[in-house]
Amino acid sequence: MLARLGTRYRHLRHNHRYGFVLRYVTIIAGVLVTAVGIIAIPLPGPGWAIVFLGLLILSQELEWAARLRRWVMATLNSFYQRFVDGSPLMQAVLGVASTVVVVAILWLVNAFGIVGGWIGVHSAWLQSPLFG
Known part of the structure; x- marks a missing residue:
């Protein structure tokens, strides 16, 4: 289902005459969500989850955000597996x-x-x- 939504989103963005508006709205939403997540990291709650959600939104439009999201998730997973799991x-x-x-x-x-x-x-x- 998510793949179908992603395909529909890409189709809309590339084939609609106002698709560029959707691109900018997506980027602005991604930046805002990521900023809220960064602010929330030290507070109790889902700060990192919000950051990843923001990067996920940004990665729909920006390749660097997709690479950054993959790198951060791999680094955190490696850290937890190496130092935290079972200790x-x-x-x-x-x-x-x-x-x-x-x-x-x-x-x-x-x-x-x-x-x-x-x-x-x-x-x-x-x-x-x-x-x-």
Whole structure:
């Protein structure tokens, strides 16, 4: 089914007189989705999945995006197979590192200061240096 949609998309893009508009809309959508994914990488949630979705959208129009998507996926798969699969220590290290990044981002965006204000805790270390 996806192959049929891809064929229909290519046909529309190449044979319709406004096919170039579809090309630019696809590129803009791919750039926006990829940018949102890059912003979301350190946050809890599917940051990498959003980046790959953006690269998938871009790869419909741009060959460099298709090559980059294949390279990133191969590199990540190789990394996980080599270091993470079957290694509880490495899984724990990645879990702790992810937690530290998430807590640091929450502190920087002043989430702890806001929640502390809701429950009546006003401590200097809860306040972000950015929003102090």
